[in-house]
Amino acid sequence: MELKKYVRTVEDYPIEGISFKDITTLLKEPTAFKDVVDQISEYCQGKGITKIVSLESRGFIVGGAVAYCVNAGFVPIRKKGKLPSLVINESYELEYGVDSIEMHVDALTEDDVVLIHDDLLATGGTALAALNLVKQMNVKKIYFSFICDLTFIQTEKKIELANYETHSVIQY
């Protein structure tokens, strides 16, 4: 299935110069949504993944579905101030701004094998911040998945992320 055709590109959103990949047009198409979830669930097979760690907000949509499909737990990483209990925090830069994300300190244990999932990899700032949070929990192994990878954006952060096994469904 040619999934790229379901992703809408919106120029100059949210700021001038950004070519925004809008996945809502993919998500509303049942067969495309299912295909993305199936491909990422397939990637999880044989890895012993116990937790899907996903990023607010767009990462939650497919991350939650994959957790269900592979019988893994779901761990949300949220924007600053949204999680109610004790958190660890990491600040980061993304393609169009700066932000700060948090995860509950008791979300993961040393026995966990983790898939960090997000909808899109641009500069890698968000994914690297998530990695820095998960690494603090001394989990057994960390994998990554994305729906879209903007491979035309090359950064030092992406070079660091390349040390981890990663699956992206659509590349630009």
Ligand SMILES: O=P(O)(O)OC[C@H]1O[C@H](OP(=O)(O)OP(=O)(O)O)[C@H](O)[C@@H]1O
């Ligand atoms: O690789 P990067 O340059 O870090 O960019 C990728 C991040 O940007 C978007 O999130 P955004 O912060 O816009 O939040 P949202 O999911 O709530 O829309 C996207 O969902 C990724 O999390």
Ligand SMILES: Nc1ncnc2[nH]cnc12
């Ligand atoms: N170009 C882009 N499209 C969609 N989400 C993004 N997050 C960061 N850069 C993005």
